[in-house]
Amino acid sequence: MKLSKLSLSTRIFISMILLVLGASILIVGITVYQYKQEAENYHRERLERKEQAITENIKFILASTTFLVNTENMDIILRERDKIHEVAQVHEMQINVYDLQGKLLIKSDQSFFRDTTDNQLDRHILRKLELSENKRYIEKNEINGQKFQSSYTYITDGKFKPLAILYLPYVQDDTVLNRDLNNFLLRMGEVYLFMLVLAIILSYFLSKYITKSLKIISDKITETRLDKRNQKIDITNASEEIYTLVAAYNSMIDELEESAVKLAASEREQAWREMAKQVAHEIKNPLTPMRLSVQSFERNFDKNDPEIQDKVAEYSTTLINQIDTMSSIAEAFSNFAKMPAQQSEMLNVPKIVKLALDIFNENYIQFSSEKEEILAKFDRTQLIRVITNLVKNAIQAMEGQESPRIMVSIHEEEENVCVIISDNGTGISEENLEKVFEPKFTTKSSGMGLGLAMVKNIVETYNGSITFTSKQGKGTTFRVRFPK
Numbered sequence: 001m002k003l004s005k006l007s008l009s010t011r012i013f014i015s016m017i018l019l020v021l022g023a024s025i026l027i028v029g030i031t032v033y034q035y036k037q038e039a040e041n042y043h044r045e046r047l048e049r050k051e052q053a054i055t056e057n058i059k060f061i062l063a064s065t066t067f068l069v070n071t072e073n074m075d076i077i078l079r080e081r082d083k084i085h086e087v088a089q090v091h092e093m094q095i096n097v098y099d100l101q102g103k104l105l106i107k108s109d110q111s112f113f114r115d116t117t118d119n120q121l122d123r124h125i126l127r128k129l130e131l132s133e134n135k136r137y138i139e140k141n142e143i144n145g146q147k148f149q150s151s152y153t154y155i156t157d158g159k160f161k162p163l164a165i166l167y168l169p170y171v172q173d174d175t176v177l178n179r180d181l182n183n184f185l186l187r188m189g190e191v192y193l194f195m196l197v198l199a200i201i202l203s204y205f206l207s208k209y210i211t212k213s214l215k216i217i218s219d220k221i222t223e224t225r226l227d228k229r230n231q232k233i234d235i236t237n238a239s240e241e242i243y244t245l246v247a248a249y250n251s252m253i254d255e256l257e258e259s260a261v262k263l264a265a266s267e268r269e270q271a272w273r274e275m276a277k278q279v280a281h282e283i284k285n286p287l288t289p290m291r292l293s294v295q296s297f298e299r300n301f302d303k304n305d306p307e308i309q310d311k312v313a314e315y316s317t318t319l320i321n322q323i324d325t326m327s328s329i330a331e332a333f334s335n336f337a338k339m340p341a342q343q344s345e346m347l348n349v350p351k352i353v354k355l356a357l358d359i360f361n362e363n364y365i366q367f368s369s370e371k372e373e374i375l376a377k378f379d380r381t382q383l384i385r386v387i388t389n390l391v392k393n394a395i396q397a398m399e400g401q402e403s404p405r406i407m408v409s410i411h412e413e414e415e416n417v418c419v420i421i422s423d424n425g426t427g428i429s430e431e432n433l434e435k436v437f438e439p440k441f442t443t444k445s446s447g448m449g450l451g452l453a454m455v456k457n458i459v460e461t462y463n464g465s466i467t468f469t470s471k472q473g474k475g476t477t478f479r480v481r482f483p484k
Contacts, residue, residue, distance in 0.1 A: 009211040016203035017196075024192045028185065035181045039174055043149065047138075047170045050091050051151050055166065057087045058155055062163075069157050074164045075105045084108050096167040097155070102126050105164060121165070125152060129165065147172040213246075294319075347383065349374045349417050350410050356387040357408060362395060364404045370411035376484045382458045389455050390421045390478050397425025397476065415483055416464075422477035428470040436468065455480075 061083050067073045074097060078084040088095045088108030096107040102121030129137040129152050139150040149170040154162040232250045302308065350369035357367055391406065398404035406423045428436065437456045459466045464482030 009207040012207040012211070013203045016206070017200060020196055020199040024195070028188065028192075031184070031188070032181065035177065035184075039172075039177045042177075043170070043172045044138075047149055047151055047168070050093055050170075051136075051153060051166070051168055054087055054091055054093065054095065054168065055153065055155065057090075058166070061087075062155075062157065069163065071099050071163050074099070074155070078106050094169050096169075098165040098167060100162060100165065102165065121152075121167075126165075129154070135162075147174075345377065345380060346375055347378050347380060349376050349378070349383070349419070352378075352380060352383050353387050353408065353410060353419060356384040357391065359388065360391060360395070362404075362406070364398075365391065365406045365408065368407070368409045370409075374410060374412055374417055374484075376417045376482060378462055378482060382462075386455050386458055386480065387419070387421075389452070390480075393452065394421060394423040394425065394476070397423055397427075399426070401425055412484075413481065416481045417484060419480040420477060421480075422475060424475040427472040427474055427476055428468075429472055433470065437466075 058078070062069050062077060065077045065080065067077050067080075069077070078097060084095055084097070084106055085108050094108055097105045098121055099105055102123075102125070104119045125137065125139065129135065135154045137152045139152070141148050141150070149172060151166075151168040151170060153166050155164045155166050156162055232253055300311075305311070350372060353369075354367055357365060387408075391408065394406045398406070401424065404424065406421070409420045411418055411420075437452050456466055459480055459482060462482050464480065466478065466480050468476060468478045470476035
């Protein structure tokens with residue numbers, strides 16, 4: 001999972017844990033490095049001290065000898081009364097003395113040091129010793145995991161003239177230091193483990209605390225809707241950034257409410273304009289044949305015509321039919337505009353639905369109910385209007401169907417009542433599926449297309465819902481659900 005897809009609280013939690021782990025690893029690394037540096041410094045300083053002490057002893061021996069102090073007599077002077085062995089025992093160091101050309105003159109025989117004596121020093125050692133500023137050269141090497149330091153320095157006379165080369169092999173024994181380091185790391189590991197557990201707990205609650213305000217804002221933004229009144233956010237003890245974000249959200253809510261009011265007013269105005277256009281259009285349709293009928297009757301009226309009675313009757317019938325058409329148009333728009341009244345009338349839904357079906361004469365309409373009595377709160381007249389409109393649409397879809405069939409069934413769904421009206425008619429084409437509940441939409445040559453829009457309006461007023469499924473050439477099924 002990508003880090004960018006994690007929640008802010010999770011990222012804060014992970015970041016704090018990684019910070020603690022990173023700091024712990026860094027401290028351990030620095031500690032180990034510091035221990036190693038201290039060990040190196042300890043061994044270097046110890047070797048320097050021993051080298052200085054041994055050099056001073058040799059100078060004392062040279063100052064107290066009766067032999068001529070020169071390179072050729074160094075072997076004799078240091079062997080006198082086992083002086084070299086005495087110095088080696090005092091300082092617990094193996095001592096080798098070479099002449100200025102690197103040839104071994106004398107050495108001690110300390111057995112507790114590994115004997116790394118060469119009878120002839122390498123030429124590069126002699127050169128580096130000669131070129132060094134302080135006339136001292138340290139060479140480091142490692143054999144089988146054991147570290148060694150080799151110290152080379154000049155033995156001088158009273159006038160600082162080089163007489164010989166002093167070689168001191170030094171073994172770096174880090175056993176004690178490593179034991180101390182391991183003990184320290186063990187104790188530090190226990191402390192860091194405790195700190196890690198504590199950091200995990202603190203990080204969890206701290207990340208929740210930091211993102212709590214953001215979670216509230218996020219939930220409010222998610223719940224924000226244009227079609228309802230949105231609540232402003234009221235947060236105390238928040239950071240300045242959160243306060244800025246809350247202020248921006250509250251300001252947006254104010255602007256959103258103003259926009260919603262303007263939009264609703266604009267939509268109502270537009271709806272009434274569209275409604276007025278539709279009313280004018282529908283009324284003009286019957287007025288045209290009425291006008292033509294009157295003009296034709298006026299031109300052809302002859303009171304002496306023996307068929308005058310039949311013509312008057314035909315003329316009257318035409319006018320009455322057109323007037324009825326205008327009346328049905330007015331009633332349809334009136335029913336659509338009228339909001340159904342909210343009533344708490346307890347109805348037996350199967351009984352009312354069956355009563356609504358009794359006005360139809362089609363024998364292919366079938367009715368069934370899960371129970372004889374299913375009670376729900378609904379307005380009697382509005383429920384009948386819903387059923388009759390849906391059944392009427394189903395009947396109109398039966399045109400040309402050899403074996404028409406309309407099924408009306410009722411059953412309970414937990415806290416809801418479900419009325420299903422299905423037919424095996426022509427169905428609804430895919431391009432018209434989304435327009436079914438729109439006002440003015442119709443696929444019939446007559447009618448205003450207000451029936452299903454009115455049904456949806458009624459059902460939603462009672463906190464219900466209406467859905468449908470349709471397949472062209474197979475039929476359509478409408479499902480009306482409303483609470484008991």
